[in-house]
Structures are given as structure tokens and as C-alpha cells.
Amino acid sequence: MRWPWWVQVAAVYVAARMVSACIFMAAALHQGVNPWFPAKPDYWHFINIWDARWYGDVIDNGYPTELPVDSAGNVQENAWAFYPVFPLLGRALSAATGLVPPVSLTLIAMLAGFAASFVVYSLFRHRTEHGAALWGVAFFATFPVSAILQVPYAESLNILLLASALLLVLRRHYLLAIPVVVLMALSRPTGVPFAAMAGILFLYRLWEAWQGTGRRADPGRHHGKTHSPRELWALAALTAASGISALLWPAIAWATTGDIAAYTKTETVWRGHDLVPFKPWFDTGVLLFGPVLGLAAPFVFAAVFALFLLSRPVAQLGTELRLWCACYMGYLIVFLHPQTSTFRMLLPLFPLALGAVLVSRSKAYRGAVLTMFILLQIVWVVWLWAWAELPGGGDYPP
Template sequence: MSTVARRRTGFATAAQAWAGQAGSAYRSWPWWVQVTVIYASARLVSACIFMAAALHQGPNPWFPAKPDYWNFINIWDARWYGEVIANGYPSELPTDAAGNVQENAWAFYPLFPALAGGLSRLTGLIPAASLTLLAMLAGWGAALVVYTLFRHRVSHVPALWGVAFFATFPVSAILQVPYAESLSLLLLAAALLLVVRRHYLMAIPVVVLLCLSRPIGVPFAAMLGLVLVYRLLERFRSGGAAGLPAGNHTFGEMAALTGLTAVAGVSALAWPAAAWAATGDFQAYTKTETVWRGHDLVPFKPWFDTGVDLFGPVLGLLAPFVFVALFGLMLFLPPVVRLGVELRLWCACYMGYLLAFLHPQTSTFRMLLPLFPLALGAVLLSRSRAYRGTVVTMFLLLQIVWIVWLWAWAQLPGGGDYPP
């Protein structure tokens, strides 16, 4: 064996030994440290992708070309949250000369800017810095709670892989920018955890805050309603009407679940009601939300319109039904069934909400993050490290696509750009 070959062999052996030692040390750390390492590593990779994309950012509406990392992540909706901190919400909806409502701050829920504004006042940080710091801390907290939630269904290792899938998902870079997604996911994961643990009364304040973070209260209330129906059917099937526990649910737990469902339903309407009270327009929130889509809200119709645009007049009308059928079948796959009733119902209700009220566009990818319980289902498809490592690698590569295609701004021929 030549000297060069011996050196290469020695280097490979040393690298393998070092990797083995590092792996052993990692496995000996507390679970929250392991989760933190996974999440921080994922965010570091995303930061590198952001910085590389920023080097190629040309002229745009916010700053000169080739911005630094901090300026680059403080664009798009981040500017609206800064506007809320600086000026609050308008008492009158802005309109154009024809009386059409224009884009305004009522589309952005209040919890994220309220917390960031309070942080700015306490620390003296500028709003953009407070928004960014809050988003990053909330994303870290979400990863910790997601792991805890997954541990209710699986052992330590697959739960860690579930966090890895969650932290590297192609749009997970949004968790480190000044958007409300990270805070909303933290509250959503916490609310789901409390529901899974049947701590329904403890979940009430979490659900109220969740409904003030993003427009996610309607599907969550629907999920709770279906869980309540499911538990009632369990009770009647097992003779619970005679006063005995059924499905391991006592009468007190059933009453608490009923109260939580009611609170969630009312809280889901709190922000539209606040917009109505402040502006005097009953449809203030709805009118504001539909400004970005360019037409009035007609449930389900945008999906058929998009289907026709993509696949033609025949296949396009069938496409939404095919999608719903495939998604429904997926919820009954054995790895997904292991998620449990609550998490599966959440995924079903949230997807139903998107189908009913979302206008499918490039922002749809970002709005899929609340389906994060399916990350654990994806992990459970196979125990192979090669499979799981390949998924993480593909997710990271697709982050490059998402950031370069949607986050970086490049004017379209007709003006503007696709939103992330």
C-alpha cells in the first residue's frame, strides 16, 4: 500500500472513530439538548441559504441589491408586522377612488406584533429586531413541544426524526423570519399536546392565544367538535351513559372538552369581530383578506379554477376531488393511524379549512406547516436511516428552491412577484 493510500485509510478510520464518539456523546445528552441541536443546525443551514440567495438579490421594493442577512429576512409580510407595531390598526378601511378596499394591517393577527412591540419597549430593540428574535425563539420552543407531542406516540429516536423532518421541511425557513408562523406553531403544538393529554381546561388560554396568532381557530374548533363527538360515541358504545367512564373519559373530562370546544369556537371569531368593532364594517376582516386574492371569497371555487388552469376543463374539475380522495386515504395508512385520533382529525380539519377558504397560490406551501403531525407519519413509513436521511437531504435541497424562487424578489413581466 502506498503512503498516500495509507494516509487516506488512516484519515477515514480516524473520521469514523470521531463520528462514532460524537454520536455517542450526542445520544447521552438530555432530549431537549438533542432537539435544540437538530433545530439550530437546520436554522443555520437555512441562514446559509438565505445569505447565498441575498448575494443574487437584485433591485427590489425594500432595499438596495445584495442586502445583508438581517435586511433580507425582513421583507414581505414582516413589513406589515412592523407597521402594526408602529401605527396599530386603521379605524377606517383604506379604499381607492372606486371604493375598493386596499391592502391593510387587519389581515395580520395581533398576538405576534403585540409581543414583539412589548419586547421592543422593554429592551430598546428596534421592531424588526424584536420580531426576528421572537420568531426564532418561538420556533425553537415549537421544536421542543413538537418533540414532546410526538413522544406520546413513539419512542425517542423516531420522535427526534420527526423533529428533524419538521425543522428541515422545505418551507421551514419561515420559522426564522419575522412571520407569525413560528409563534402560531408553538401554540398549536402546545394546544394539541394538552388535548392529547386530556388537559382540556389547561388548554383554554393556549387556544385563545392560538386564535389571536393566525387564522387557525376555525379548523381547531372544528377538530375539537369532532373529538367531542367521537368521545361521546365511545361513551355510548361502552355503556358510559350509565355513569361509568367510557373511552377512559370521565364526565368531568367530557364537560371540560365541551367547554374548550365552545371557547375555541368563540375565539375563532374574535379577530373578525375586533375588526368589525374598530371599523364599523361587519366584513372588514373578510374584505381585507380578499384584497390579496383580487376577488370575493367563494368557498371551494378557487381550487376548481386553479385545477382548470393547470389541467384543463375536464381534468381540472376532477383534480380537487382526486386530491381530497388521496389525502383521505393517506389518513388511514398505518403510519398515520399511529398518530392517534386527535392529530389525524386536526390534519383533516385543517386541510378541509384550506380547501374551503384558501385561494391556492405560492403562499399555499407556507400554509402547509400546521400539518406538521404528518412529519411523524412520514418517519414511521420506514425505519431505514437511509430513507430518513434522504428525506432530510431532499427537504434541505428544496429549501434552496423555495428561498430562491419565492423569498428572493424578482419582478414578473406584469409587475410584482409571487409571494412566499
């Protein structure tokens, strides 16, 4: 604890990534025949599978100008499902250094995850003292799907941009957050929930300012907290920019292919049916729990999550971070098709890591959570990252 805070954060994050690397290498020793390489691959081959191949394809071939279709006219899997910032950075690094795309993408992912740990710490320090913030970074770095932060996926870059945007929002640097949000919205599909968060936050801060100045009731209550007119205008600009950013990638896909639904058609290829809000959650509920409990399961899940956000430890995260978590989970409930990739998509809820820390100051509790996260990380890598063909062909995606 005598080390500078940034050394402590770096040590925690690097140690977590070394643990994940050991898990990957151990799982690779048991990897059998698969679609990408011979059995028992080395570490670097093992982490360059699944969507990593799609990002490499974007670097090599770009995005198609026509959506690929089968003989029946159904859109097939294609690169439009993968947002451009991550592969464009990989292409730039490869061009500048001569590195092959898989190495460039891996380096970017690892450096972005490393940088994200410092931003996450700074974000948490706005809400708590150093020790709890450092534990929050440890929970974030060892979360069961945190191994994804060191493979050639866009998650680590997206978390870096998302955490930076949230930090700027907490500091009320709304205009500075706009370019960060644009890049974030073009790295992973987090633009829609961020726009929703910004819009609701603007309305709340507007109401708060009106309560403090318009009614002139208890003028000292909001001292140092209410937003000035200038800050409200800046937050309104961030809201508008976030909404536009959320639509940028679908618009680019439309402009390039000539199909207004190019992006949504591509995204729904992987789920096997058209996009119908909310319905996949009920379908999955019925599949898992039966026709009666299955229909109630999504409502129970939403209620439990809402109670969690209202709990005392999570309340300490503050308005902005709780609002982000609520909007992102709401986005998943509306649009997501729940399946094994859902675990990976929970990573943007990383502010809840601090809420988990604040449940108790007990080192035994925090150590137990950390241990459980690492054990579940082994489960995630062995179950979902490693390839094991199912009886009907294919495998569950990570």
C-alpha cells in the first residue's frame, strides 16, 4: 500500500491477466480437433479464434458492399456485425509496424484493457476511498468473462472508451465526452443505452435545477450540486450527439450496401430469426423453466435487478453509474437474444464491481468473491472459449 496508486492498479491488473493466460494455456492443452488449428494449440493460436477471425477478415477485406445471401435470399453471416474502430486500429498498427493483423489486434486489446483499469480506478475513486476502489479494479479484472480483455475482441477497447465517457460525465465535462462517445458507439453496440442514459440524466438534472431555482425552495439544499445553465446545455449536446452516434453504424451499413436494414439483418443472422423486442427473453424462459414459470422469469429477473440497483451498496455508486447500469440492462432486455454470449455482454456493467465491493469491508468476503470469480473464469474458458463440437454440430459461442 506504500506504492503509488497507479503501480498498485497496474500490479492488480497484470496479475489478473497472467492468471487468465494460465487458464487459457491449461485449456489449450485439452483442446481437441476444431475448425481453426490442430489440437493442443499454443496460447497465441488459442486466443485468436471465434470473432477474432472476423476482425482479421475486416482488416484484410473490409466490409462487403452487398450483403451475402443464400439461394433462398436469406442474409448470411458477414462483417457488418463487427464495429469498425477496433479493426481500423489494427489495420493502422499493422501498416505502421509490419505486424500481422492477429498480433496487432491482440496488442491493441491488451493495451486497451490495461489502460481501462486506470480509468476504472479513477471512476471508482469518485465514489469511494482508495482501498475499495482498488478492490473494485480487482473484481473487474477477474470477473468470470474478464479473460476476454486480453484476446483480439473489441471488448477491452469499448470498456476503455465507456469508462472514459462515464468519468467525463461524472466530472461534468460533457462536451469533452462527445468524441469519446462517438468512438465508443463505433467500437461496440453501447451507443443506444448511453444515449438513453444521457437523455434521462439531462431530464433529471433539469428537474433538479428547476427544484433548486424555479421554486426557490430550500435554496441551500442543492449547493454545489445543481447544474448551471451552461452545464445543462452541454449535457443536452451530449445527449443529442449520443443519439446520433448510436445510429452511425447502421447508417454507414445502409449507405454502403443500399439496404436500410443491412445492420439489423446481419445481427439477426446469428440468432436465426428476426428482431422482435423482448420476445427472446420469454422464449428462453419457457425453454428453461416451462410454460408458466418461463413467462414469469423475465419479470422476476428485471425486478431482482431493480432491487439490486436500489440496494444500499449500489446506491453509493451515484446517479450516473446506476443510471448507466439500468439503461444498459434495459437495452439487453429489449434487444438481446439471451444465449451463451450474454455472459460476455454483461461486462459493460463493470460499475457494479464497486457495488459488490461495498457490500462488506471484510477481507474474507472480498477474497472469497475474488476466488469465486477466478474459478468461474476457468468454467467460462473451458466451457465456452474452448471448442467442443455439439451433437448437432457447432459449439456454444463465448
